[in-house]
Amino acid sequence: EVKLLESGGGLVQPGGSMRLSCAASGFTFTDFYMYWIRQPAGKAPEWLGFIRNKANGYTTEYNPSVKGRFTISRDNTQNMLYLQMNTLRAEDTATYYCARSWALDYWGQGVMVTVSS
């Protein structure tokens, strides 16, 4: 059974940093592109970026809205996906999801990030 479990969310002050983690299981992690998506309360999801699979060299793509502030990485020995978020702003407040594959066929349960003083 495919499972994705995010962790690491919480309250952070504006200008601060936070790292989210996503533990993956139930599939061959290195075969898949992995994605981060966020969703502010009551709004549509927003794609943040992805990291490619082994066959494509684990390279990354980002939404221009977060490029330069957010970094996606993966630990393929631990089946872990990460999202490092720097210089956080109030508008980064949202539920953050990790998801698998180009069709986002599996999503985690999400983790809340609140940016507030």
Place this chain on the structure above:
Amino acid sequence: EIVLTQSPTTMAASPGEKVTLTCRASSSVSYMHWYQQRSGTSPKLWIYETSKLASGVPNRFSGSGSGTSYSLTINSMETEDAATYYCQQGSSYPLTFGSGTKLEIK
């Protein structure tokens, strides 16, 4: 950036009614994915590559479209179909989602 416009924003349908949700893209895309999101839960892949049903999706659902116009159709509305549906394009970066259609049961 490709903007996806969904319509209607909100609608209510009676059990057994045929429902069509639309998604229009600001530029041509090769395919569309659709996601269902019930309140308080994560989005779920519902239809991928325009017309393919995700695993477990009832066959009363169908998807169609091309270019800049796509649709999701429910042949006969059921109570469990009440949810918000989002379209998403993967043809160009940044990947984008529509603003959603909230479908309610009458």
